Amino acid sequence: MVSASRGAVPDDLALDLGRQDDADGVARLLEQVGATVLDATVRVVPDPAGEADEAASGAGDLRLDLTWKGRSHGTLVVTRADGAAPLDDEDRALAARIAEHGALALDCAVAHDEHEAAWDELTRFRALAAASTNLVALADDDGVPSFVNPRVAEVGLEIGERGLWGTVAGNVAPEDVEEMRRILLDEGRWSGDIALVGSDPPTIVHGTVFVLRHPTTGASLGTGWVAEDVTALRRAEQMLRSANANLERYQALVEASSDFIAIAALDGSVIYVNPAGREQIGMPADVDVTRTTIVDYLTPEGIEASLQIEQPAVQAEGHWEGESTLRRFDGGPAIPVAIASFLMLHPETGAPFALATVQRDISDRMAQEDALRRLADQRQELLNRLVRAQSEERAEIANDVHDDPVQALAAVDLRLGLLARKLGDQAPQLLPDLVPVQESVTGATRRLRALVFNLQPPDFDDGLGVALDNAARDLFETSGTTWRVDADDEPVAPDSIRAVAYRVAREAMVNARKHAAARSLVVTVRGRDGGLEVSVADDGVGLPDGAVTSSPGHHGLGSMRDRAEIAGGHWDMRGRPGGGVEVVCWLPLAAPSGLEPGPGPR
Structure with missing residues (x-):
């Protein structure tokens, strides 16, 4: 710490002020030295206006601007206590010397802070530019680089004594370089695509060159260079143009189709509907399909099915086939259609880019x-x-x-x-x-x-299962054969179907009692494939050869088969693994498969 005494400014004050880390440290040292040298209260007030200025007013006060090279750093306020001798000329000269040293020290401290801030900004810029996938460089007005990020070398560009302009001239067609220089000179900025010569396949970069100017004076600080490798992007754009051409050919192909064919974007906006589709739904010729969405073509039932069935299936599997209804734009009745919808995938990336649907009037x-x-x-x-x-x-x-x-x-x-x-x-x-x-x-x-x-x-008041249990009891109660009827999954069925099932199952139980020598027997009643299935399984002697047909004079097996087929069902008898026989009869409970009431989505 500097040593001070009354009436003399320390010789090493400037050196000690320069050692302070920041402006606050300088202010504290000035206040300490000033108080000792001037025998007064000394304060550094950053803003000479306001409370500090008012508090410093009074007889014998002295206020000195802390200004260095036109930049103010506050005010040095010197105040003698009430009753003390006023500041004389010598005191004022001492105070002026202290203020001069303080202004210089404060200016240095502020400049140091600004330098550190600028260095931090530069460090962040370099880190950002170094991490960028773009090509980034800074150069002076002569093209001598001051910064080049690693990406430049990664693409094979070597910037040596030629500088940036020389490097560009060695990799870009001369007419392109001349155009870049002219526009940069006239407008201060150039931007565009350039092809790098000598690369195979050709590398295309989109570059921007601009003049860097001082934010205060406007003087040129050199040039900034930013370029991006857009080879893949331009190739993709070319592929997109080719895909559009293919789309036109596809459109021409489907123009003649009698089916409703449409293409929609992934957000549901419709891109295309073929002429036959427009005619099928009664769409007026002046309707712009690109202003419609998928929902506009669906009935309320179709919208619900699309949300709950079709869209989840397409998202999960990439396609969906089923049936639904199309809404007519002319108010006519809904059109039942068979639908095949699928995602259209990019030929290279495999990413979906549209949804296509083909719908046939059924x-x-x-x-x-x-x-x-x-x-x-x-x-x-x-x-x-x-x-x-x-x-x-x-x-x-x-x-x-x-x-x-x-x-x-x-x-x-x-x-x-x-x-x-x-x-x-x-x-x-x-x-x-x-x-x-x-x-x-x-x-x-x-x-x-x-x-x-x-x-x-038979009495079906308590269900087919109970009726079959009563029949089994009548047949096996005194026979030594145990039985079980499993009808937990018995479906609702008309009495005519239950009667046929009962007769077939009872005949199978009669055959088991007469011929199987079974220890146990299980009767199962359940719903299956839209119908009623009843099976009778025993653990008896099994099937002898030729047993699937009735013997002369015996009509049991044929009777069971005939009953099932007359009712629209089928009957089968087969041997069981480990021994025994199983008789299975299935009878429909609704219309035949494929004839369910429609045309709801399927």
């Missing part, structure tokens, strides 16, 4: 399907009538058997019993001849009662 097909659907409905109605007629006939036969043969045999059985008791008292030697007769009659009565039970229509 009104005629839908009419045919409606006709087939009506036939299917008629067939179902005929099946219902057939099942009702069969049920009524079986019930009538059951009633006739119950009211006549069963009752007559029951009476014979009762009388044979009475006769047996009499013979036991009067002629016991005849009983061995009577007992077999009575047993035959009793057996025949039991079988007729079972026949009556089987002829009765």
